[in-house]
Every structure is written in structure tokens, then in C-alpha cells.
Amino acid sequence: MNKNDALNIIDAKAGMLCAASDEIWGLAELSLQEYGSEKLYEQFLIKEGFSVRHGLCSIETAVTGTYGSGHPVIGILAEYDALSGLSQQGGATVEKPVPGNPNGHGCGHNLLGAGALGAAIAIKEYLKFTGKSGTVIFYGCPGEEGGAAKAFFARENEWSKLDAALTWHPDDVNQVVTGSSMACIQKEYIFSGVASHAAGAPEQGRSALDAAELMNIGVQFLREHMGQNASVHYAFTDAGGVSPNVVQSKAKVLYMIREATVQEAVKLEARVDKIAQGAALMTETQLSTRFIDGTANPLPLKTMEQLLYKNFVQVALPEYTEEEWAYAAALKNTYESVGLPGYAAKFDENIAQTVDKATDGGKRALNDFLMPLYHSSVTLPGSTDVGDVSWQTPTGQINCVTAPSMVPGHSWQMVSAGTTGIAHKGMLTAAKVLAAAAIDIIDDPALLPPIRAEFEHASSAGYVCPIPKGAKPEIV
Ligand SMILES: [Zn+2]
Ligand SMILES: [Zn+2]
Missing domain, CATH: 3.30.70.360 (Alpha-Beta Plaits)
Known part of the structure; x- marks a missing residue:
């Protein structure tokens, strides 16, 4: 089995991954209460032959699935919590809550988890069929929106045992995540x-x-x-x-x-x-x-960003149907979008020109291209518990298009887009890029040392866990 065969497994499992994402979208469980979503991942992981651990650091809605043995040990991070007050009908272009559930997946974590599962399965199959040394661990991390399970795991040094961690987040652009947050x-x-x-x-x-x-x-x-x-x-x-x-x-x-x-x-x-x-x-x-x-500030690593970008370039980006373009255009009309999409366009004049051209000045409904690679150390507003992971192991993140251009985060539009073909395609793309990067790390022993060296330098101040000893996860 080569890398391409492993990535094809993601397409072969597309039906199951999309169904998992849609089911979790329907459950829309709030932070630290994701019992149904956790159960679902537990079942999928068992079926796929991972050794499964339910709960982690006394957080019941956490789940891990481990496969393989020896180094490199690669963690794939999943999230599955929803947001309160964002009930919305999937695929609708008007605001329309769904009766019976007041919550909605306004941050696309239904897709985040399913994409991570897809990546973990492809890496597992690669390890299984090549017999190479390596371990993949799927981490089902509850409470990203509130609860910060990853930081609680960091308090117990969970991430230090990894050689690298990879994750992604649904977005309106395809890009390698760079820079930091608060x-x-x-x-x-x-x-x-x-x-x-x-x-x-x-x-x-x-x-x-x-x-x-x-x-x-x-x-x-x-x-x-x-x-x-x-x-x-x-x-x-x-x-x-x-x-x-x-x-x-x-x-x-x-x-x-x-x-x-x-x-x-x-x-x-x-x-x-x-x-x-x-x-x-x-x-x-x-x-x-x-x-x-x-939550801690994430540590960006240029070497990791380069590895992800190289693989992003190699993975074919989704093509959209006429209906998907029409839906995206109609949804884009429901919110104000000014300027250009993407992080890099704000900071780099050359990239801004490229994006301006590719998006027709930001008017294009779907950003069906890969943002140029951009390395940043700028701290953006907002916070994520992926930051805590990044202090204990080299961590890389990408974004994939799951919603129309410049869609507001935590919005009904984001919930609406979460069940569409656009979202499913973005989720499968993310799975492929993460799996491809992990396979590179497994295949080439020379890849990890420079990443680890940059990580050691970046984290030399020493991690201070923001979670005090004895503190238990609390639902606000
Ligand atoms: Zn969010
Ligand atoms: Zn999120």
C-alpha cells in the first residue's frame, strides 16, 4: 500500500464519515455533554479495530482510539461539541430553527470529528498494510467551546507522549493555519x-x-x-x-x-x-x-506548516456542483462580507493580490483554491485549547472549506452549511491532508527531527498549565 492507496480509503469510507458527521450535527450536544457523539465515535473506532479508551482525565465524553506500535506516535485531534441557541435547518438559506433542539453546530465540530476519524482510519490502514513502525491515536476531545478538555489532558502531560499532533478546523478557506491566538x-x-x-x-x-x-x-x-x-x-x-x-x-x-x-x-x-x-x-x-x-496560546511551527502545505498541494481540492454554487451564493447574500477571505491576505500584500484575483475581489461564493503558504507569529483574538497541545508536542492545523466565503463563525449560516455537500467535501479533504502528512512522518525518519528542534525552541519558556491542580471540568 502506498500513500495514495491510503488516501483512497477515505473516499471508500466517505459514506460512513458523512453519515457520522450528519448524525452528530443532528445531536448537537453542548460542551462536556457530548454523550451521544462520544458513543458514536467509540462504536466506529471499535468497528475499525482501534483499541478504545472511553473517558480521559475524568472527562466522560472523551474517547481515544489507538492503533499500531512504536514511534512515531501521531495524535489526530477531534472535537464534537455544539453551541447553544443556534438551532437551524441544514441546507436552508433562511434562518429557520429546528423544533426540539435549541443547539446547533455553529463551529462545524460535527465535521471536525468526522474528518479526524477519516484521517485516523487511513493512517491505521497504512500502518496495518505496510507493517511500518508507528502509532496513531484518535483523540475525541470534548468541550472546545467551553471546558477545554485538551488543556485538562495537558495538565496530565497526555500530549507529551506524542511525536506530533495534527488537526483541522472547518472554515471558508483552504489554508494551513499559522500564527497564534490568545x-x-x-x-x-x-x-x-x-x-x-x-x-x-x-x-x-x-x-x-x-x-x-x-x-x-x-x-x-x-x-x-x-x-x-x-x-x-x-x-x-x-x-x-x-x-x-x-x-x-x-x-x-x-x-x-x-x-x-x-x-x-x-x-x-x-x-x-x-x-x-x-x-x-x-x-x-x-x-x-x-x-x-x-487555554494556552498555540505555538506556530514553520516546519510543520511546510509539511502540511506540501501535502495540501498534492491533495485534489473539491469541485462543486451547480446546486452547491447556487446554495453558497444564496447563503452569502444573507450576511455582510467585506474585504478578502483568509488570514494571510490581511497581512501580506502579495497574497492579498492573489486572493483578490482568485475570489473576484471577495465576491466569489466558494473559495475553491488553496491559500498560498504564509508563516505568521501574529496573535489573533480568540482562544483554543489546541494551544495546550502545541506546548507539549509539535502541532499542525489546517482549515478546509466547509461553508461559503466569509461566513460568520458561530452563526446559523455555519449550521446550515454543515450538512451540505460542500461541508462533506471539505471534511474529506481535511482527512486526506492530515493522513498524508502523518504518512510522510511515518515514511521519512528525517522529517521529524527539524520539526522537533523548532518545537523545542518555540516551547523553551516552558508550558504553564492554566488548569490548577484539583480543578475539575465545569459546565458554565
Ligand atoms: Zn467555535
Ligand atoms: Zn471550533
Whole structure:
């Protein structure tokens, strides 16, 4: 069996992979509650001959499937959580929720998991038929949208045992992911005080609501003294009762603390903690905290980006039917799209010119081409727990077209596109590129050392896990 034969297995299994994606799209389970989706992957992995482990680091909706022995050990990362409030009929070009399920796959994780499964199966078959040394591990990682299972696994050093990790994300362009994104820590600050009659016995009351408000004010003043890249966001999750004539004895405020690196994020979190303690002291209330999740900044590696790009060039990109073009054009009309698609076009003038030409100035409904390779170290807004993986093993990511050009993330349009032929084709392409890159690593022992060397250099600051010891995954 050669590399092409292995990639053809993905086409042979296309029916099963598309059905898995569609079923998970229908289940649309929220972060850390993906019981049906996990079960489905478990069944597929068992059927395909992987040795399956259900649950990981006390996260029940995690699943791993391992095949092969010896090095290189390659992890293929899957996700399968949906988003609340994004119920939408598949393939529709108008906003139309589906009765009975309030959630939807607005980030395309139904496709992400199925594509990862396709890649893992092709790598497994290659190992099986060539008898080469190598291990492939499919990682079903719950809670990307909230929960950050990959960071919890990183706390237990799960990723350190890999020689490399590969993953992908549904998108509106075909590209190798480059650059970084923000480290982020989510934590709830819970104040409790003493309720009393606000007019009759105010001196007996100790207001938790005051404490939460003073904390927010304290953080306002902190903002002047944070790093340029830092940002802090908050939401009241409980402001006490609705009676102004009661001193509120309970209040909760959820914080999201973002920094360019995980090391800085953990330091900023400690400063926010002090402000919360100060607010409790001022109001004579009690403070407790509930850690929700944390993610590190991803480490981009040029060598890994080159390996993925080389394979992306070799894999045939999808061609679309007239109906698919028409659907994409109709969906594109439902949202505003300005500028050019793709990450690189924003930062590189030459690439911007190429993309401008290829997309007719951004007007084309589907970006049916491969973005030129672009290496970046720019930190973009947003966060992902793939970052934590990248601190423990060299990690590469690609994007494949699963939706019309410049489709907004986390939108009903993204949910609508998730069951279409466009999405299925993108998912199968992703599976092929990831499998092809993994097969290169298995075949050529000279490939990994430079990737590992770049990784050692990039991660020399040392990984700081944003998940404290003892913290358990929490559903917000
Ligand atoms: Zn998302
Ligand atoms: Zn996502």
C-alpha cells in the first residue's frame, strides 16, 4: 500500500464519515455533554479495530482510539461539541430553527470529528498494510467551546507522549493555519454576604452584590496597568435577587482573562484574584472561586506548516456542483462580507493580490483554491485549547472549506452549511491532508527531527498549565 492507496480509503469510507458527521450535527450536544457523539465515535473506532479508551482525565465524553506500535506516535485531534441557541435547518438559506433542539453546530465540530476519524482510519490502514513502525491515536476531545478538555489532558502531560499532533478546523478557506491566538482563563468569582432589610436594618446586611460591583471597578482600574495584549471580560451570572429592598447576599461574576501567552495569563489571573479578595474585604463578604477552564496560546511551527502545505498541494481540492454554487451564493447574500477571505491576505500584500484575483475581489461564493503558504507569529483574538497541545508536542492545523466565503463563525449560516455537500467535501479533504502528512512522518525518519528542534525552541519558556491542580471540568 502506498500513500495514495491510503488516501483512497477515505473516499471508500466517505459514506460512513458523512453519515457520522450528519448524525452528530443532528445531536448537537453542548460542551462536556457530548454523550451521544462520544458513543458514536467509540462504536466506529471499535468497528475499525482501534483499541478504545472511553473517558480521559475524568472527562466522560472523551474517547481515544489507538492503533499500531512504536514511534512515531501521531495524535489526530477531534472535537464534537455544539453551541447553544443556534438551532437551524441544514441546507436552508433562511434562518429557520429546528423544533426540539435549541443547539446547533455553529463551529462545524460535527465535521471536525468526522474528518479526524477519516484521517485516523487511513493512517491505521497504512500502518496495518505496510507493517511500518508507528502509532496513531484518535483523540475525541470534548468541550472546545467551553471546558477545554485538551488543556485538562495537558495538565496530565497526555500530549507529551506524542511525536506530533495534527488537526483541522472547518472554515471558508483552504489554508494551513499559522500564527497564534490568545491564552484565556475563565473563572467565576462567588461572593456571599448577609441578607437584611435594606431600609430597616441596612447595618446588618453585607452585600455580595456590592462586592461583585467593587471587584468589577477594581478590574476597571487594573486595565490601565495590564499588558498591551491583555483583555478582561466579565458577565454577571447571578446579581442576587430582584428586590432592591433586600441587601443581596449572593452574587456571582464570571471572568474571562486573556493574554498573549499562557504564562502572562496565569499572572494576570492572580492579579484579578487579589482584586476580588480586596472587594470581599471591603464589604465583609466571603469570596470563593470556581475555576471553569483555561487555554494556552498555540505555538506556530514553520516546519510543520511546510509539511502540511506540501501535502495540501498534492491533495485534489473539491469541485462543486451547480446546486452547491447556487446554495453558497444564496447563503452569502444573507450576511455582510467585506474585504478578502483568509488570514494571510490581511497581512501580506502579495497574497492579498492573489486572493483578490482568485475570489473576484471577495465576491466569489466558494473559495475553491488553496491559500498560498504564509508563516505568521501574529496573535489573533480568540482562544483554543489546541494551544495546550502545541506546548507539549509539535502541532499542525489546517482549515478546509466547509461553508461559503466569509461566513460568520458561530452563526446559523455555519449550521446550515454543515450538512451540505460542500461541508462533506471539505471534511474529506481535511482527512486526506492530515493522513498524508502523518504518512510522510511515518515514511521519512528525517522529517521529524527539524520539526522537533523548532518545537523545542518555540516551547523553551516552558508550558504553564492554566488548569490548577484539583480543578475539575465545569459546565458554565
Ligand atoms: Zn467555535
Ligand atoms: Zn471550533
